[in-house]
Amino acid sequence: MKTFDETIEQTLRQNSEWSGSADELWSKVSSQMQAEPEKRIWTRKPFLFGAATAATVFLAFMLHTMITSVPPDVPQVEEIAPFQTFRIMMLEEPEVYLPGEPVELVLSSYLMTETEPSQSPRLFIWRQGDEEEMLAGEVLLDEEKISGQSSLVITSPVDPGLYRLVVEGSFTAGEQRFTVFAEKTILVEGEISNENDEKN
């Protein structure tokens, strides 16, 4: 019985049989190579004109920037809403891990506002199902392990699948209360990892 890999390969092969002539195509390629020998790019007039124009524009831009530029406003970490962070993270493709492999979550901490509710930091493990996400696990995190840290290392789930790992909550450092947030989407490979073996 064929493996799925072999079936895919066979399917693509059977549906891409070329009936053209290699001789004809080679004669086109070789005749074009002889008829139109490629000039060195720097000897072409359009290239020289283009390069000179580009250099002039670049220099003018740099000069203008040096004269008129003001330091850009750098948003403080406190200003970045968790929702924005979430949207940015979701645009990225999942990183691939083996079951039980360490996964590093980058923590974003910022001073809590008065209106934010204080809650113990938790790790939420969301699993992507066919239609919707399901909460696969929830772990209460030790505040001391979060406080002042820039990352948190956890262990990837054992079951293969697509997961969204979210850290949310707050902790105290000194006399101030901070909100902490982290999110990462990962793909846990299982037995299918053998299929990913590279061809030699």
Add this chain to the structure above:
Amino acid sequence: MEINEQELIRRAKKGHQDALEQIFRYHLDSAIRLAYLITRNWATAEDAVQEAFLQAFRSLDSFQDERPFKPWFTKIVVNKAKRTKDRLDRGHLPYDLEEPNPHRAFAPEEHALEREGVDALFQAINELDENHRLPLLLKYVSGLTEAQIAETLSIPVSRVKSRLYVARQRLKKHIAALEGGGSYEDI
């Protein structure tokens, strides 16, 4: 066919036509298949491959001998084919992939069910979005490794792995839905 690729490329760089022709014939099959599966049109696939060979041969001086030729050349084929496909899409020229492939031949003893399975799987592959379809083609048509696919598509290897995984899962799901079961689940 056993060829000493590095030696061929060294000779091709010196302008030996026979070396260029050997490189052409050695890489033509997978290049034309790949270009066709990207452009979905034989005529434009031939144009794309012709342009790719021309560009590759003209740029041979910049190619490092010790590197494998295939990933470098495949990247050129992919770019040419994608550009041609974009032109096709903008020009609303007809695709011919959805028509039965006249060149596809099944052995007489091949079972009708297997043929249907191949058609269904091919349809499912064509329904994949390009981000997941292209790595699949590079793996199964061009025979590139995951690292080479990553280099060709300028994305990290982990992303290639995840795209291949997701693509295969979608194909399995599609086939299982058509067959009313999960014939590949245990593989």
